[in-house]
Amino acid sequence: MSGEGDFIALMRALATGPAARGLMDDTAVLNRPAGPLVLTTDTLIEGVHYLPDDPPEDVAWKLAAVNLSDLAGKGAAPVGCLLNYSLSGDGAWDRAFARGLDEVLGMYAMPLLGGDTVRMPEGAPRSLTLTALGGVTGKPPARDGARPGDVLYTTGPVGDAGAGLRLLQAGSNGPAELIAAYRRPRPRMAEGRALGPLATAMMDVSDGLLIDAQRMAAASGVAIRIEAVPMSTALVALDGESMDARLAAACAGDDYELLVALPPDTSPPGGVTTFRVGAVMAGAGLALMLDGAPVPLPATLGYEH
Amino acid sequence: MSGEGDFIALMRALATGPAARGLMDDTAVLNRPAGPLVLTTDTLIEGVHYLPDDPPEDVAWKLAAVNLSDLAGKGAAPVGCLLNYSLSGDGAWDRAFARGLDEVLGMYAMPLLGGDTVRMPEGAPRSLTLTALGGVTGKPPARDGARPGDVLYTTGPVGDAGAGLRLLQAGSNGPAELIAAYRRPRPRMAEGRALGPLATAMMDVSDGLLIDAQRMAAASGVAIRIEAVPMSTALVALDGESMDARLAAACAGDDYELLVALPPDTSPPGGVTTFRVGAVMAGAGLALMLDGAPVPLPATLGYEH
Known part of the structure; x- marks a missing residue:
């Protein structure tokens, strides 16, 4: 496997909720109750944010975990995520990444809603972005509310x-x-x-x-x-x-x-x-x-x- | 200007809504009424999706426009967007990009809500991702509803x-x-x-x-x-x-x-x-x-x- 279609087929198995529309559409459409929506996004660059020989499963895990952690910091529960993935031309790497993503998204009950897959020029480092949405009941905490005595x-x-x-x-x-x-x-x-x-x-x-x-x-x-x-x-x-x-x-x-x-x-x-x-x-x-x-x-x- | 802090300061001028929290927090928090939320994301890679000598203002325009067009396809109005930006090490390019983004986001009334800024390894192509959120009243159209006679x-x-x-x-x-x-x-x-x-x-x-x-x-x-x-x-x-x-x-x-x-x-x-x-x-x-x-x-x- 090295094509975009093959990778998207792997992702489709992770995008089973109705909001993802089977990844067949240009957008995800999320029906959700009113309430604050927490949004966060993180990009991992190969050689900058992870080691080039890190196992791809672990790279996928980390990509999701850093975003989930931002949701946790707001007391939010995961609603879903979008993935921007740069195809590596290395099918085994892509498959292993997909396995790791499946594992972490399943563990934290964060469905894949959509994303974008791109090819990189020869020799360019992988660039991986995940954007997570979370829901919170009540007012989410900020980092600016600490008071003397706390x-x-x-x-x-x-x-x-x-x-x-x-x-x-x-x-x-x-x-x-x-x-x-x-x-x-x-x-x-x-x-x-x-x-x-x-x-x-x-x-x-x-x-x-x-x-x-x-x-x-x-x-x-x-x-x-x-x-x-x-x-x-x-x-x-x-x-x-x-x-x-x-x-x-x-x-x-x-x-x-x-x-x-x-x-x-x-x-x-x-x-x-x-x-x-x-x-x-x-x-x-x-x-x-x-x-x-x-x-x-x-x-x-x-x-x- | 070449640092992340300088670029974020430019972005802060575009992120004036309350949901962005002045880009001082790890997440954006969006208060919005109930109703379908349309989500779309696109990545532009230098040398793949745009020409390396395209004016940076136009690259920013295109990055926003391709996402806005996906919202338009759903009959949605822009709610906001997140930007994942790879610092180029070229301050003039970054400033010009920020100007173009300001222009297009202003034109289409799509506030910047947050994002992530990363450094790339030397010589790596720029990787630019924008994720857009839109709101729609009623049921958004899909691509799968065309009927004989239409x-x-x-x-x-x-x-x-x-x-x-x-x-x-x-x-x-x-x-x-x-x-x-x-x-x-x-x-x-x-x-x-x-x-x-x-x-x-x-x-x-x-x-x-x-x-x-x-x-x-x-x-x-x-x-x-x-x-x-x-x-x-x-x-x-x-x-x-x-x-x-x-x-x-x-x-x-x-x-x-x-x-x-x-x-x-x-x-x-x-x-x-x-x-x-x-x-x-x-x-x-x-x-x-x-x-x-x-x-x-x-x-x-x-x-x-």
Whole structure:
């Protein structure tokens, strides 16, 4: 398989809802109840956002997961997605990508609604775009609502994906859970829906805990102090818990946990894993206090686009 | 200007509606009334879908216009759009693109809601994606509803854009209206909204009158006979009206007129320009009858993706 028609036939198997019209039409037509619609789109470029030898199934997973994570940050449930796909001329790659997409869209119940398939000039890197639509009941949280006195949480440890990337770049293929954190991030959909209605501010941590916390502080017009860096058992086993290891975890990207500000009298709901990572205060900017003592901020707080 | 921040600042000037949240957030949040939402997305690749030396303003125009035309084919009004933009490293190109996008989005009242900006590896072709959302009152027309007895219309002449491309490729820069038809197609938004509620089938003619009529016939399970090929005065002045010239016009892409099937007792509404181009009949497939006599179909009916 290397033709557009063959790839579209694979996609048709993923586009079974009525809105997709069997991918036979120029557009998708979505019938949906009134209510806020959350829209997000992300592009992955081969060699920039993923490694050229990453398994195609994992590239598809990541493409969907980064968009799903943006929906999670708004407490939204997936409604559907559109795919812009550049044919590689490599049928096995295309088929593997289609398998990975089927897997991730099935896992998160996000139907494919439509898209566009293009051929690239010889030798050009793949360019893959997914646009996701989500629905939310009530008012979706923004990143600009954090207030002094709020308590800051994440929905999981940070640094695993960054360690996974580092291991892959060094030629290692384990530990498996760190590699999986990089290649198959798990967007926090259920956590987002549970925390969204309670949060004063919420966003996904895609570029690093410190840089994303700084963005939340700037958007909200408050100061944020990070007081803890939650790390997984696997990451501690690899890197230890030194100050350097904790700072590296706090600056690593691609984790896709949620960063959530809750009012001081609001506890995280039962059944949702959260880690207390800091506090919101009057003022501006980001500060770091670990083991009860101020720590200078690293020169680079995370991944800058 | 060459940085992502600078480009996003230009885009922010185009994203003034509340749904865009000033492009400060990871997502757009759209509050809209219930009703069908029409979704379409198109990717333009440098060197594949446009000429590398096309003016960037015109590339932006075309990127928006091809999506708007898909909305027009559904009788939809623009609600907003998302842009996936690959930074070129060429600030002047980026600024010119932003100007063209401003112009076309303003002309068609389609606000920018969000998007994603990426860097490409050195030497990679630009990859530009726009995703458009439209709203429609009532049931949007599909391409599969044409019935025997229907009359087939287009909203304008065909072949101008194809001639414009041919002229540019031959190093010519005129006649201006043919060049403009290629570089700045005018999606038929008002015509689509007027004709949509009356049409049994409707679609935009992006790949050529013959190939798109064949697609409508196949989707609808009917036969279509093309009986006339409307040509502009400028195209007739360039190519004449021979059978070859008419067949070339009927197979040319990029015109973005609408192809509309209306029931026999339904006239096109006043104020909407239409050309009668054929008839829908029982059976299957496409036939061509010009000057009252059957004409063999060309080997290639239009642009095949």
